[in-house]
């Protein structure tokens with residue numbers, strides 16, 4: 409897909425190092441234990457149509473990971489390189505991943521953002537996303553001692 413002179417493509421295993429490098433320089437993206445090369449490769453293998461990158465002149469400048477669990481869609485790591493923001497690339501990636509997840513059968517899509525992520529707090533509502541105030545996120549970590 410051509411968007412304002414750039415290409416949105418399916419992410420490939422060969423892109424993972426460049427994706428991690430992009431995320432490492434973006435404070436709003438929390439790189440976690442789920443972001444090893446191996447786990448990213450597994451996620452991309454399961455969701456090939458919804459894991460997307462955006463290139464300009466061959467340089468990877470945007471990412472989004474979409475996943476469908478059979479009931480809901482989830483979006484992770486929507487990011488545009490700081491030098492390329494405000495040109496519609498974030499919107500293009502978000503629109504495309506939503507279309508792909510919808511095509512897989514996800515009628516509804518969720519995402520998580522840190523409370524202090526001001527870009528997310530403004531960007532998502534501007535794109536028609538509703539901030540949920542009626543739910544909490546609970547996490548369970550198999551590797552953490554439950555004392």
Ligand SMILES: CC(C)(COP(=O)(O)OP(=O)(O)OC[C@H]1O[C@@H](n2cnc3c(N)ncnc32)[C@H](O)[C@@H]1OP(=O)(O)O)[C@@H](O)C(=O)NCCC(=O)NCCS
Pocket residue numbers: 434436437484485486487488489492493494495496497498499500520521525526527528530531534
């Ligand atoms: C959020 C992010 C992906 C937006 O990318 P972008 O390419 O700058 O966004 P766009 O240029 O497509 O902007 C689309 C719209 O959102 C608005 N917008 C984008 N970022 C904004 C910001 N920080 N504050 C206010 N409005 C913003 C734009 O004004 C634009 O509005 P319009 O459609 O009315 O013109 C980018 O800021 C980013 O990578 N942030 C760091 C990573 C992050 O926090 N990701 C989200 C959490 S998972």
